[in-house]
Amino acid sequence: MKSKGKVILFGKTGSGKSTIANALVxxxxxxxxxxxxxxxxxxxxxxxxASGRGWEVVDTIGLGESTTGTVSSEDVENMILEFxxxxxxxxxxxxYVKSGAERFTIMDEKIWAAFTSVFEGAEESFIVLITHKxxxxxxxxxxxxxxxxxxxxxxxxxxxxxSLPPVDEDEETEKEYKIIRDESLATLEIELxxxxxxxxxxxSSPTINQMNESQLR
Numbered sequence: 001m002k003s004k005g006k007v008i009l010f011g012k013t014g015s016g017k018s019t020i021a022n023a024l025v026x027x028x029x030x031x032x033x034x035x036x037x038x039x040x041x042x043x044x045x046x047x048x049x050a051s052g053r054g055w056e057v058v059d060t061i062g063l064g065e066s067t068t069g070t071v072s073s074e075d076v077e078n079m080i081l082e083f084x085x086x087x088x089x090x091x092x093x094x095x096y097v098k099s100g101a102e103r104f105t106i107m108d109e110k111i112w113a114a115f116t117s118v119f120e121g122a123e124e125s126f127i128v129l130i131t132h133k134x135x136x137x138x139x140x141x142x143x144x145x146x147x148x149x150x151x152x153x154x155x156x157x158x159x160x161x162x163s164l165p166p167v168d169e170d171e172e173t174e175k176e177y178k179i180i181r182d183e184s185l186a187t188l189e190i191e192l193x194x195x196x197x198x199x200x201x202x203x204s205s206p207t208i209n210q211m212n213e214s215q216l217r
Contacts, residue, residue, distance in 0.1 A: 004054035004189070005092030005196055006203065008047075010115050012107065013062030015097045016131040019164050021059040024189075025052035028164075028181045034059045047086055058087070087118070088211075090203035092196050094125045100133035100161075104148050112150055122204030127195065129160045129188075137161070158195065162188045 007024065009017040018034040025033050033050040034057075047060045060083070096112055098104070116126065128151055130138070138161050141147050151159060162184045165177040 001054045003056070005192065006056040006058070006090065007093045007095060007192070008058040008060065008087065008089075008091050009095050009097055010060045010111070011062070011097035012099070012111065015062070015099045016164070017059055017062065017097045019166070020095075020097060020129065020131070020162070020188075021048075021050070021057045023164055023181070023185050024055045024057050025050050027053050028178070028185060047083065058089075060087070088206070088209050090205045090209070091119075091122060091125050092201075092203055093127055093192055094119050094122055094204070095127045095129050097129050097131060100130045100137070104151075109148060109150050118208065119204075119206045121207035124199055125204040126154060127158050127160060127192075128154060129162060131162055131164070133161050134163060135161055160188060160191050 009021055011017050018032075021034040022028075022032050033052070034048055047058050049056070049058050051057070094115075096115065098108060112128075116123070119126070138156075138159060142152075142156055142159075145152075147159075164181050164184055168174040168177050
């Protein structure tokens with residue numbers, strides 16, 4: 001199958017990153033390839049990678065407060081170093097996933113600032129993907145200036161919306177949810193294709209690709 005692109009996803013724990021990753025790779029069908037992150041603790045790697053349906057997807061560790069308490073500075077330093085070494089690559093899309101079910105906080109802004117710094121040099125690939133919302137919501141939020149400045153600075157054409165409800169055990173409910181998931185995934189892929197085509201399908205190369213381990217520290 002023709003390659004559609006290489007995507008890396010990042011965001012807070014519970015943002016829906018793994019759901020998006022699974023949808024792109026499996027098309028909402030079959031086994032779930034990406035597991036749900038529980039934060040820093042209990043994770044043996046800072047990212048997971050899988051390919052399917054023409055997509056190569058990198059799902060990074062969920063960021064935010066650990067579910068098991070305080071994370072030591074040494075753990076954080078080692079995790080960040082491992083992360084930086086592992087994400088050195090070229091990407092078609094660098095996506096910050098934000099749950100629309102939660103309000104925007106200073107934590108979102110800090111995570112966004114950190115990752116834009118990590119992926120300096122690949123700004124043309126940056127996208128914000130808001131889950132659990134629809135286009136009407138985005139239009140309203142954009143027009144009345146409700147979205148934070150760091151999102152508005154990116155530009156509306158690089159803010160995507162999706163809604164991928166989880167599989168439901170109730171058969172009738174699941175029929176409705178599957179229709180929503182399929183339509184939402186199709187729309188998301190159209191938007192990803194459009195943004196990539198606007199750059200003539202050129203992959204972005206972050207500055208860290210040229211850095212050695214001592215420079216990363």
